[in-house]
Amino acid sequence: GLGFMYGSGIGLTSSxxxxxxxxxxxxxxxxxxxxxxxxxxxxxxxxxxxxxxxALTYYKKVAEEVASKxxxxxxxxxxxxxxxxxxxNPSTTSGRVDDDLIQYYQFLADKGDAPxxxxxxxxxxxxxRGFEQNSRKAYExxxxxxxxxxxxxxxxxxxxxxxxxxxxRQNNQTALKYYKxxxxxxxxxxxxxxxxxxxxxxxxxxxxxxxxxxxxxxxxQGWPEGQLHLGNMYFHGHGVKRDYSKAVQLFNLAAQNGxxxxxxxxxxxxxxxxxxVRSCRTAVELYKNVCERGRWATQFDSAYSQYKAGKTNSAxxxxxxxxxxxxxVAQSNxxxxxDQGLSTLVLNQTYARALLQxxxxxSQGYAIARIKLGDYYYYGKGTEIxxxxxxxxxxxxxxxxNAQATFNLGYMHERGLGLKQDIHLAKRxxxxxxxxxxxxxxxxxxxxxxxxxxxxxxxxxxxNLRYSFVCVIVTENWDVYLILILAFMxxxxxxxxxxxxxxxx
Numbered sequence: 270g271l272g273f274m275y276g277s278g279i280g281l282t283s284s285x286x287x288x289x290x291x292x293x294x295x296x297x298x299x300x301x302x303x304x305x306x307x308x309x310x311x312x313x314x315x316x317x318x319x320x321x322x323x324a325l326t327y328y329k330k331v332a333e334e335v336a337s338k339x340x341x342x343x344x345x346x347x348x349x350x351x352x353x354x355x356x357x358n359p360s361t362t363s364g365r366v367d368d369d370l371i372q373y374y375q376f377l378a379d380k381g382d383a384p385x386x387x388x389x390x391x392x393x394x395x396x397x398r399g400f401e402q403n404s405r406k407a408y409e410x411x412x413x414x415x416x417x418x419x420x421x422x423x424x425x426x427x428x429x430x431x432x433x434x435x436x437x438r439q440n441n442q443t444a445l446k447y448y449k450x451x452x453x454x455x456x457x458x459x460x461x462x463x464x465x466x467x468x469x470x471x472x473x474x475x476x477x478x479x480x481x482x483x484x485x486x487x488x489x490q491g492w493p494e495g496q497l498h499l500g501n502m503y504f505h506g507h508g509v510k511r512d513y514s515k516a517v518q519l520f521n522l523a524a525q526n527g528x529x530x531x532x533x534x535x536x537x538x539x540x541x542x543x544x545x546v547r548s549c550r551t552a553v554e555l556y557k558n559v560c561e562r563g564r565w566a567t568q569f570d571s572a573y574s575q576y577k578a579g580k581t582n583s584a585x586x587x588x589x590x591x592x593x594x595x596x597x598v599a600q601s602n603x604x605x606x607x608d609q610g611l612s613t614l615v616l617n618q619t620y621a622r623a624l625l626q627x628x629x630x631x632s633q634g635y636a637i638a639r640i641k642l643g644d645y646y647y648y649g650k651g652t653e654i655x656x657x658x659x660x661x662x663x664x665x666x667x668x669x670x671n672a673q674a675t676f677n678l679g680y681m682h683e684r685g686l687g688l689k690q691d692i693h694l695a696k697r698x699x700x701x702x703x704x705x706x707x708x709x710x711x712x713x714x715x716x717x718x719x720x721x722x723x724x725x726x727x728x729x730x731x732x733n734l735r736y737s738f739v740c741v742i743v744t745e746n747w748d749v750y751l752i753l754i755l756a757f758m759x760x761x762x763x764x765x766x767x768x769x770x771x772x773x774x
Contacts, residue, residue, distance in 0.1 A: 270295055272303060276316075277589045278622070279614065285316030296327060302594065305331045305560050309595030312553055313632060321549040325540060328556035335563040336533040341428045344529070345397030347566045349598040350573050353605045353637060366398050378410065383419035386410045390425060397570070404434040415447065424451035424458035431462065431471070441472035452483065457492035460484070464498055468507070477508025488519065496523040497531050504534070504544060513544030524555075533559045561596060569598070581606060582614040592626060597633040600626045604641065620651030631662070639666040640674050647677075647686075656687025667698075672706035679716065696720050 272295055274281045276288035289310065295303025308327030311320045377385035390410035396402030408429060414422025427447035433439025445466050451459025464483030467476045481502055487495025500519030503512045517538065523531030536555030538545040572587035585606050591599035604626035606612050607619050615622060624645050630638035643662035646655045660681050666674035679698030681688045688694075696717065703713040 270300075270303070272306065273590055273593050276306070276593050279586060279589060289316050301331050301334055301563065302565060304328075305563075305565075305594050308553075308557070308560070309593075312557070312595070313629065315629075321553060325549055325553050325556070328553055328560055329536075329540060331563065332533055332536060332556040332559040335559055336530060338564075339529055341432045342395050342402075344395065344562065345402065345567055346395055347397050347562075347569050348573070349566075349569050349596070350602075351598050352576065352602045356605075366392065366400065378413070381413075381417065383414040383417045383422060386414040386417075387419060387421045387425065390414065390422065394425065394429070397567070404429065405436040408437055415450075418454075420451045420454040420456035420459060423447045423454075424456050424462060427451065427459060427462045431466070441466070445472040452486075455486075455490075457487040457490040457495055460487035460490075461492055461494040461498060464495070468498070468502075477502070481508045488522075491522075491526075493523040493526040493528040493531065496520075496526075497528050497534075500531070500534070513538075517545055529559055529562050557595065561594075565591070565594065566596075569596075572599075572602075576606075581612040585612045585614050592629070597630050597635055597638075600630040600633075601635055601638050604630065604638065608641070618651070620645070622651075624651035631665075636666045636669050636671045636674070639663075640671065640677075643674065643677065656681065658687075660687040667701075670705045672702045672709040675705055676702040676709055676712060676716070683716075683720070692720060 270291060271281075272288050272291035273279075275284045275291060277283070289307075292303050292307050292310070296307050304327045308324045308331065309315070310317055311327065312324035313319070371389075374385045374389050378389055387410070390407045392398065392400045393403045393410065394407035408426070411422045411425045411429065415426050416422075424447065427444045429437050429444075430440045430447065431444035444462070448459045448462040448466060452463045453459075460483045464480045464487065466472055467483065468480035469475070481499070484495050484499040484502065488499045489495075496519045500516045500523065501507070502509055503519065504516035505511070517535070520531045520535050520538075524535055532555050535545070536552050536559060537543075539548045539555065540552035541547070568587050568591055572584045572591070575581075575587065576584035585603065588599045588602045588606070592603045604623045607615060607623035607626070610619065624642070627638045627641040627645065631642050639662050643659040643666070645651055646662065647659035648654070660678065663674040663677045663681070667678055675698050678688070679695045679702065680686075682691050682698060683695035684690065699713050699716045699720065702709045
């Protein structure tokens with residue numbers, strides 16, 4: 270809408286004040302994306318003063334909507350591909366399922382391999398990662414696995430019949446049958462499902478004691494749904510004495526495994542102060558995580574597909590919308606596309622716009638974005654050259670053990686750019702960079718050789734020898750002398766090896 274267009278500057282002149290007005294109207298009208306954009310703006314202080322409580326109000330409403338639509342399938346598996354990481358490290362997995370791997374699974378499944386059948390069933394059941402949800406195909410694969418007595422296949426069939434779909438008619442008795450078959454084999458998915466049937470009285474009489482028993486058996490095996498439902502029983506005191514501390518512990522375990530409803534319950538506890546210490550910041554962070562699992566997250570797959578197809582303008586537009594929603598990965602992707610000049614959608618103030626997105630991504634803890642900020646201030650891209658600001662950003666990234674940032678600090682100490690010139694501190698940072706990452710070994714070695722020259726010059730100066738002219742010449746042209754020395758060493762090595770080869774002949 271207009272709020273997004275004014276906020277991102279696509280199609281209209283960017284105006285954060287007008288963006289705020291239109292987003293407010295959108296939020297008042299009940300639009301979830303408008304509320305999410307406003308929540309992020311108040312959380313990050315974009316166009317408004319930071320206000321945690323106001324951000325919490327907006328995020329809470331969206332989180333409630335997202336949580337209310339969670340199904341037993343858990344929603345599509347969304348792959349948030351960070352473009353800069355993928356391009357700098359091609360071996361990085363995108364999270365999407367490789368076509369060759371799918372063909373391999375299909376080959377195994379056709380041969381009767383039950384685990385492969387279950388894997389394909391899950392992909393079709395949940396959707397995402399390059400797959401469209403298809404309940405009919407999911408049912409077919411789960412059924413084949415269940416016929417081979419595969420407990421996971423049986424448990425997932427139980428899920429499908431318990432909830433129903435366009436292809437599968439809801440049937441409590443059939444769901445109960447498959448859940449029992451899986452639970453009898455000690456399967457945690459089946460145990461959690463069976464617990465739900467007893468808890469809500471679906472196909473059986475309500476029995477909280479049996480529900481508790483099955484949830485506990487499932488939770489003890491580390492299954493997130495078992496942990497979630499057992500936590501709920503302790504939180505509400507159903508079939509067991511109310512115990513908030515146990516509820517929080519179980520919700521945390523489920524949340525660590527990525528369960529959306531566990532994140533939601535924890536957010537609600539911290540927002541209200543019931544069962545946990547009231548913390549606006551913690552509540553917002555948890556609710557924000559829940560909101561970012563909403564239906565709009567599937568746009569990441571669309572944007573990535575457009576990008577890989579060479580349609581960078583379309584990809585950029587989608588990423589910019591997601592960036593306005595507060596997704597850090599989208600913000601870094603927008604910045605990367607603008608930085609590399611890969612799109613014609615935005616032609617004016619490209620670096621300044623990229624700088625803005627790097628800043629937002631860095632504020633959410635992405636270390637590479639923090640380094641990019643330092644680089645932009647160091648080289649004056651989209652802003653004036655500011656060595657002190659550059660050093661400040663490198664320091665933040667370096668505190669997180671980032672080798673590149675630490676190396677950059679060493680160089681700035683060496684040259685006295687934005688920091689006090691100090692050869693000893695420069696060497697300390699270079700050494701630390703090598704410790705932080707083995708990949709830094711070569712540039713660190715080169716830098717330390719240079720530091721050796723500077724130490725020698727410092728020694729000469731301390732001896733009060735009259736070589737000031739040498740100090741000036743060598744310091745200013747250290748790289749030339751270093752190349753000459755390395756070239757001499759290489760030539761000597763080649764000549765030495767040739768001499769010995771001739772001698773052997």
